[in-house]
Amino acid sequence: MKKIELLAPAGDLEKLKYAIHYGADAVYLAGPDFGMRKASKNFTNEQLLEAIEFVHENNKKIYITLNIIPHNEDLIGLKEYVEFLVRSQVDALIVSDPGIYSVVRSISKDIEIHLSTQASVTNYETVKFWENMGVKRIVLARELSLEEIKQIKNEVPDVDLEVFVHGAMCISYSGRCLLSNYMTGRDANRGDCAQACRWKYNLMEEKRPGEYFPVEENDKGTFIFNSKDLCMIKHLPELFEANVDSLKIEGRVKTLYYVATVIRSYRIAIDAYYNGTYTKELATELLDEIKKVSHRDFTTGFFFKKPDEHDQLYTTSSYIRNYDFVGIVLDYDIDTKMATIEQRNRIFSGDELEVFGPEYKYNIFTMGEMINSEGETVNVVPKAQEIFKTKIDFPVKKYDLIRKAIKE
Ligand code: SF4
Incomplete structure (x- = not known):
């Protein structure tokens, strides 16, 4: 039986080593450009070569994100960078833009390509389209239910499906958002989100500067865009039944402590599932461990129902830190x-x-x-x-x- 992959974020070389050591099967990361997390340290070419060597020595995989939604100016240096990545024998490139896709394919017919969640794939016909284009794996949009994911797998069984199972959720559609760009000039679609959705909003009349009137979605408060964090550790059996191929943990900007703690818990849960010892009690115990890193309250996102007011936070955007x-x-x-x-x-x-x-x-x-x-x-x-x-x-x-x- 093909074993499900546990995919970890690697914001820098140190975090990458901890992710592998604590049980990740694969890591995803970015160079200084073309990735979606400018706030993360990311990898120079030299660090990337060291990372590839470390990951391959441990018989794990390394995927590089090139998943911005690029403007013309962002394409500068792309060809040379892709040539470098192909030469360096990374295991896959994660892209979302057809332009970047075709640059990659013009350089290598063989390199494995994963389609990023930024491409918002939500149905099996789109999966078939990308399969025909030679894409090996789809990182599905986060807005899909488990039933929809199952249906996609049944219709297109040969394409690997990757789903986010843990980490921060945002109110944008699969990462497509103009809020940060509009309010700060920092483009979330080019990796530079300012997290404007987490800010506390008030209403101010233009002739009364400094007088703030509360905006209240309900009597609890004003954090109208503020989602809880995704956590699926208590629902691994359902994810296995949907036949997904890779479970992705979000968090390239998080600490190595976060990465190690979360990856360790999911590793134990996955292994327990395979050897028949996964129980609700074990999942609860592992969730308690996860709660020892900074986190918000948790939600299961779109997997079982459309998120509602119970999946939002209304009183604070701060993390719980025990x-x-x-x-x-x-x-x-x-x-x-x-x-x-x-x-x-x-x-x-x-x-x-x-x-x-x-x-x-x-x-x-x-x-x-x-x-x-x-x-x-x-x-x-x-x-x-x-x-x-x-x-x-x-x-x-x-x-x-x-x-x-x-x-x-
Ligand atoms: S501003 Fe918020 S909703 Fe928009 S991309 Fe950033 S985190 Fe997501």
Whole structure:
């Protein structure tokens, strides 16, 4: 049986390594241009070559996004970049624009092409059209129900279908939106969204500047475009029954802690489904883990019904944050029990911390004395990203992550 793919976002090289290490089957990312996330660090050509080597050494796949809706000026450098990507043996290119599609095909007849969600594919005739054009995979529009997805798979079984299962949702139609461009000049369709949908809106009469009148969709508030985040971890069996081929996690701008936590949970859920141990209890436990990263309340998007007021947030656009990501394990000496840790957020001696890795849920320990980079014994390491050593009584590993509950 073909195994469903878990596809992770990779905003930079470090996040890519964590995504692979925590269980992704494939990663998607962009270079400095032509992708949909300018806010992400993205990859230089040199970093991309390193990324390809790392991913292929781990027998995973790497897809590059070229999915902006380009204007003439955006085409500058496209041919050379596609030639570079083809030479570098990436596994697929993700495109949405027919112009970019034909540039890619004129350079390589063989490179695998995935059609981006930006192309808004919502029916099987469109899938057939793109299949005839030589597209291997369609990233379906987010506005489809599970029933519609099933029907598409039945009609066009040979095309791979990829669906978003986790991450931020926005009120645009499959990413096509003018709100950000209109209000800030930053074009969401060219990767530069300012998230204007998350702002708090008021009404102001032009002769009374500074006097704000509330705009209330209902008695709860004013965040009229503010969607909950998508989360399908409790509905994996339905996704498997629909025969989709790839489950995509959104979030190239998110932290490596976010990527590792979410990917780990979906990896465990997918593997449990295949070995017959996926249960509602396990899904709930994994959802609790996911809730330890910044998130909004969750929705199942369009999969089961058209979103309504229960899928929107009316009181805040802020994230819920119950834990701080505080450190990364770089090394562990089994004989001395000394761990080498890179600090990502302040840690104090006496802090109760959770450490977790791809293979285990988490262990709790209390931070003891720390030996800083000067060799001094300290109770707090003041500098961000400083490397220090401390004793941990149970074994930990490189790539394990440390978090701290935020006290009320
Ligand atoms: S402004 Fe909001 S709705 Fe528009 S593309 Fe950006 S996130 Fe989506």
